[in-house]
Amino acid sequence: MAALAAATLLLLLGGGAxxxxxxxxxxxxxxxxAAIQVRSDVKLGIKGTAGTNNERLQQLTEAVGDQxxxxxxxxxxxxxxxxxTVGSFAIKLSLASGAKxxxxxxxxxxxxxxxxxxxxxxxxxxxxxxxxxPAAAIVSLEFANSRAEGQDEMVExxxxxxxxxxxxRPEGGFEARWKEPAGRLEFVVVxxxxxxxxxxxxxxxxxxxxxxxxxxxxxxxxGKSPAGQIDVSLRLRRGGEASPKVTxxxxxxxxxxxxxxxxxxxxxxxxxxxxxxxxxxxxxGA
Numbered sequence: 289m290a291a292l293a294a295a296t297l298l299l300l301l302g303g304g305a306x307x308x309x310x311x312x313x314x315x316x317x318x319x320x321x322a323a324i325q326v327r328s329d330v331k332l333g334i335k336g337t338a339g340t341n342n343e344r345l346q347q348l349t350e351a352v353g354d355q356x357x358x359x360x361x362x363x364x365x366x367x368x369x370x371x372x373t374v375g376s377f378a379i380k381l382s383l384a385s386g387a388k389x390x391x392x393x394x395x396x397x398x399x400x401x402x403x404x405x406x407x408x409x410x411x412x413x414x415x416x417x418x419x420x421x422p423a424a425a426i427v428s429l430e431f432a433n434s435r436a437e438g439q440d441e442m443v444e445x446x447x448x449x450x451x452x453x454x455x456x457r458p459e460g461g462f463e464a465r466w467k468e469p470a471g472r473l474e475f476v477v478v479x480x481x482x483x484x485x486x487x488x489x490x491x492x493x494x495x496x497x498x499x500x501x502x503x504x505x506x507x508x509x510x511g512k513s514p515a516g517q518i519d520v521s522l523r524l525r526r527g528g529e530a531s532p533k534v535t536x537x538x539x540x541x542x543x544x545x546x547x548x549x550x551x552x553x554x555x556x557x558x559x560x561x562x563x564x565x566x567x568x569x570x571x572x573g574a
Contacts, residue, residue, distance in 0.1 A: 333428040344423040355414045362406035375399035379427040452487045464490040476569040485564040492557045499551045504572045507544030515574040526562040
């Protein structure tokens with residue numbers, strides 16, 4: 289009997305549940321409109337504790353199972369608002385003599401706080417009249433949905449794409465570079481003593497490369513070739529601002545260098561360490 293009481297009863301709920309995302313203000317999806325199906329699953333596990341025998345554990349299982357409709361409703365409502373909502377909870381449920389219900393909810397990392405509040409409310413309001421006292425169990429709940437899983441993969445891809453590779457130079461200092469796929473523009477950032485400064489500078493330049501392609505276009509005026517290199521000393525300041533100074537340019541048209549300096553002055557170098565300097569080489573392809 290004791291061995292049976294310690295066993296875990298595992299139920300898989302919500303296999304067919306789905307939420308259809310619709311455009312704001314629309315009750316139905318018209319022909320040709322996208323419908324995103326979000327499959328949600330709720331896993332329930334119950335393990336008897338405090339000497340609860342198998343009969344009372346079965347009674348608790350039935351009482352808890354009766355609440356799963358309300359629990360799933362909590363989750364469906366939140367997924368409609370926030371499709372990436374997930375959660376994992378361990379609930380210590382104890383029924384002593386009388387009507388009082390003991391409830392302790394442990395939230396695992398990454399769980400949604402609103403989901404926890406809704407689940408806790410459901411279990412506090414539940415009826416346990418069919419359960420002989422005393423009885424106790426650990427109820428585990430896991431919430432997952434297909435949109436959240438896909439979102440995790442997308443976030444990881446975005447992080448990988450956002451990553452800037454900074455290399456140590458043999459002669460000292462750090463260097464990072466990025467080249468526009470069509471070969472029209474290349475950035476090289478070199479710093480003597482700050483890897484974060486090099487990383488932030490290159491990421492900012494890369495994310496705003498279209499502004500510098502505009503400078504390359506301006507350098508083509510009067511039939512001149514835009515090809516060449518513009519060297520800039522860039523002083524990073526507090527608040528993401530920077531002070532640029534062009535130190536050399538091989539671009540034929542003077543508009544190229546002036547444009548680059550102006551664009552750099554307008555950029556925000558978010559999270560850049562203050563009072564650090566980097567050297568920037570901007571190369572325009574032919």
